[in-house]
Every structure is written in C-alpha cells, then in structure tokens.
Amino acid sequence: MKTGVRVEATYDQYSSHKTVGWYLTWCDGPTIETMRRRATASSRGLAEVDTAQLRFRRESTDAAEVAAFLAFVLPHPAMLKEPPLDALMSHSTTDFPGKIDQSVWDMARFALTRPELADTYDKGRKAIDYIVKVGLNGLRLDMWLTGASRQADCQPAPPAVETDAVSGKVRRDLERMIDTVQAELVGGSTHRDDPRVQLLVAETSRRLLLEIVDQHQRRTAAHALVDGAGLSSLSTMIGLAPRTLGMRWGKDLDADLAPLAWLRDNAAAWASACAAAGSVLRGSRGFYPDQETRQDLWTLSDADATRGWRTLVQTPEAARRVLAVTRNRQPTGTEEALRSLGAQLQAHDQAAPPDRRERALRRTPSIPDAPPAEPSGPARALNDGWG
Secondary structure: OOOOOEEEEEOOOOOOOOOOOEEEEEEOOOOHHHHHHHHHHHHOOEEEEOOHHHHEEEEEEEEHHHHHHHHOOOOOHHHHHOOOHHHHHHHHOOOOOOOHHHHHHHHHHHHHHOOOOOOOOHHHHHHHHHHHHHHHHHHHHHHHHHOOOOOOOOOOOOOOOOOOOOOHHHHHHHHHHHHHHHHHOOOOOOOOHHHHHHHHHHHHHHHHHHHHHHHHHHHHHHHHHHHHOOOOHHHHHHOOOHHHHHHHHHHHHHHEEEEEEEHHOOOOHHHHHHEEEEEHHOOOOOOOHHHHHHHHHHHHHHOOOOHHHHHOEEEEEEHHHHHOOOOOOOOOOOHHHHHHHHHHHHHOOOOOOOHHHOOOOHOOOOOOOOOOOOOOHHHHHHHHOOO
C-alpha cells in the first residue's frame, strides 16, 4: 500500500473494550478516508485480513496544519477575516503529500518561527491565529523584510501585494471619495452627466490621486534615504529598474530630506523641547485650547526620542500650530519653553539636506546597493547624489 509516509500497525489492548484492536498510525500523509480506501483495496483477495475491524489514527505536524490552512484560504483572501470552520479544520481533509506549492510551505514554516510563538503550546493553532491577525499581505511582507525568502546573498523579489483582501467597506469608501472628487471637479456644469464630461473628470481625478500617492511614496522614501539607503537600492528592492525612483523624483527630495535629517540628528533635544512646551501649556491656567490644539499638545507632550526619530515626524507641524496659537498671547510661565521650541523649529526649517558622503557613511548593509548603470546627460543630473 503506497501512502508516501511511514505507516505503523499496532495492537492496542489498553483502550476501552470498544476500541481494542489493530490500528494503522501515521503522521500527516493521506486523510483517514483515503487511508481506509487504500487499505481496503490492498486487502482484496486476502481472506485473513478484515479491514472493517481496522482502526485509524492520523497524527499531524504543526507545519502541515498551517500549510493546509493557507492552501484553503489563499484562493479566497477575503475568507481570512472570519475563517470558517472548514478552513480551521482543513488538515483533516487534506492529503499529504498533496498539491501544496513550496511557497505555501515556506509561508507556513515562517509563521511557525515567529518570536511570539516561542515556548507556546499548540504552535500550529497559534501560527494560524497570527496569520489571521496580520493577513496574507502582512505575512508576505514580514517574510520579505525579515529575509525569510532570501536566497544566498541575493535581494529577494518583492511580494505581490494582493488587493482582493481589501474589505468591501474600504472599497466603498474609496468609491465615495472618488465620486466626491469628481463632483467637485465638474462643478455646476449643466452637462455634468454627459459621458464625455464624466470621462474627462475621471481622467483628471486619476492624475490627482496619482499625485497624492506619489507624494506619499516620496516622503516614505526620504525616511530610508536619511538613514543611508540609495534610491537605486530602493528601486530594485521593490521590483523597479535601478534608476526609476531617481528619474521620478530627482532633486525634489531635498525638501523632504532636510527636515528629516535634522530631526534624526537632534531627536533628543527636539523631543525634550516638545515635551516641555506641551506639558507647561497643558498645565497653564487661563489657557483654553480648542480640540485641535489639545491634540497637538498631547502630541508634543508624548515626544520621546528613545522610541526613535521617526516617531517625532508629526511633532514639527504640531509645534508650528501651537506656536501660531500662542504667538499673540503666551500664558504666564510658558515663555521660556515656547521660546526654546520656536528656536529649535527655526533650525529645523533652515536645515540643509545630507550630502552624498554623509548618507553613504550611514548606509546600512540590510539595504544592499546594486551598482546601477552610469547615467549620462539629464538622467545623470536627476540621479546625481541619489544612486
């Protein structure tokens, strides 16, 4: 009988009287139903073998339980938000070895190695809980960034970020937002419902949305550049040609890099000034801030450089708004704290971006730079300093 796994036949005489008898025991491999059919087929013509009296015990490994779950939900990502019982019990209906891709096994094994699962009971179930919590995209991104999919010294290919898992509510919210944008763009035109007008406005809103996404991506790239990454390495890391991001933004990044670099280098002093100003204003008598200013004061009071400079990115704008509110009337006892905050904010606004040498010294080995082809002409000008 071919099963692909080790099968043992044992006689259990210590069970209750209803379960005493011969057992076939194996791990993962075929399901119990499949094993029963194969045992019956293999015993045909053998009068001394009565498969009706055989009992079956199928054990399982954590990796197989998680792989079966993933194979069940991968074709239907939305199912992961509230996985049905069939998905949670999919190991019992899955034949091993089966048609489960190697990538699924890789994902399952990665989920089982998460630090939070160390020394826990029932790791398979805990790994499934982790997958449900982070989602399939989160699982793939965690694998990518932690190097679980890295082969030798090569940069792993970026994962495909699936959009099927986006909830229906998020999609509806996006559609309503686009409808609002297009309604504002069309204005009061009497031809607002003409298909030609709708197409024109849709194309305009497409450009607007792309501009917003591009601005967000540029700001995000600036965070990595401040710590020493190169645009060429970031391009190749996310599956683009080495010169793509440099050609897309060029020197436009200077405005983003300068304040971020200052924030990185002056995080401790800046956080201290923010916390002092926020605390003294919140405790000041006779100062009655509106809701937005109260939120800004909490942002300043919570500033803490020990959590990393990136946690301070929102504080300069909060400080700017608080200083504007208190410019004409500073509550008694807050003058020194506000003066210090204002001086540091001015230094932040006047900061120069890091030069190529300074960023190269900060370059981290975790973001390897592939040497790009040497550009020339306009392309060289756009890429200079950002390779």
